[in-house]
Amino acid sequence: MTGLLAAALAASLAAGCTTSDSPRDDGRGQERSTATGDGESRAKSPAALAVKIDNARAARPHTGLNEADIVYVEQVEGGLSRLMAVYAQKLPKVVGPVRSARETDLELLGQFDRPVLAFSGAQSKLRPLIDGAPLEAAPPGKGSDAYFRGKARTSPHNLYLRPHRLMPKAPGTSVLTTGFRFGAAPAGGKATASQTVRYSAAAYTFTWSKSRNRWLVAMDGKAAGTTDGKRxxxxxxxxxxxxxxxSDYHDKLGHHTPYTETVGSGKARVLRDGRVYDVKWKRPKTKDGTTFTTKDGKRMNFQHGQVWVVFANAS
Structure with a gap:
């Protein structure tokens, strides 16, 4: 991104946030939830915030991605990918660009207790499934004042979300019922400098940085950054x-939407501290989180910090 485009995007995001980020008062002394429209404060019912994020090249760099606790990478039509960012500890002022939901999201989000799902829209045939899922759907039609269009990009890559318009504060880590465990690294593993995951039209590379004690993310061969200039x-x-x-759904070009099955069991690779561990994953039911175990049957501990989960085809 050129400096001129970055400046323009920053200006448009700032312009979209000129109004107050505090929850609206419904006139009865209660904070009105734009996600539900029911006048109940989200603070009384903490929930994770999940945001579907565009990951086309025209949608990068992203905004508010570094504040997410978990980033899921899903395959979509045409071999491309989209992100599902889950927020609990911190709500950024702005997140985006926001894009549409998929059937895969419903099974994935079943592990949380009625999460708020922010998305730009969905196919008409999918909407009844979303409405019947155990979550709070918050597309622009239900939380219209939480969304705005940035001026530095063209539609559909310019829809952004103000999370504080959906919930007054970050819900906290208690809502992250994922089954992940954090702690000291287990013995074993194999030293590795990088790991690449490829879809037919997208690629992710994670490169270990000893000085930062983190995996640097690259998308389609380019370093991934955010609109505030951070990696x-x-x-x-x-x-x-x-x-x-x-799945039973397809886009306007006739490409069938991939359905990623996140309930079940299988193999996984966990990267932490510059090492890779071959583990097993298990998620018995939709409402359950996913557990990861090492070869000796012990739970795999994750490093503290943001977790990326990249779903790759087992076949």
């Missing part, structure tokens, strides 16, 4: 091998 880095990277099949 995207992960404390732990999980390459989770899953079954990816065709």
């Amino acid at each position: 995207v880095m992960a404390g732990t990277v999980v390459v989770q091998y899953v079954k990816v099949r065709k």
Whole structure:
């Protein structure tokens, strides 16, 4: 991105945030939730915030991605990818660009207790499934004042979210019912400098930086950064091998939407502290989190910091 475009994008994001980020008062002394429209304060019912984020090349660099606790990488139509960023400890002022939801998201988010899902929209046939899922759907139509269009990019890569318009404060780590465990690294593992995961039209590379004690993220061969000029880095990277099949949905070009099965069991690779560990993953039911165990059957500890989970096809 040129300096001129970065400056323009920063200016447009700032312009979109000129109004107050505090929750609106509904006139009865209660904070109104734009996610539900029911006048109940989100503070009384903490929930994780999940945001579907565009990852086309025209959507980069991202905004607010470094504040996420977890970043999931999903395959979509045409061999491309999208991100699902989950926020609990901190809510950035702005997140985006925001894009549409997929059927895969519903199973993935079943591990959380009624999370708030921010997305730009969905196919009409998918909307009944979203409405019936155990989550709070918050597309622009339900939380319209939480979204704005940036001026530095063209649609559809310019929709941004103000998270504080959906919930008054960060819910805290208690809502992260993922099954992840953090702590000291286990014995074993193999020293590795980098790991690359490829889809047919997208690639992710994670390179170990000893000085930063983090994995530096690259997308399609280029270093990933954010609009505030910072690198995207992960404390732990999980390459989770899953079954990816065709769903019943497709895009306007006829490309079937991949469905990523995150319930079940299989193999995974966990990257932390400059080493890679071959582990097993297990998620018995949709409402369960995912556990990762080493070859000796012990739970795999993650490094503290942002976790990236990249879903790769097991076949």
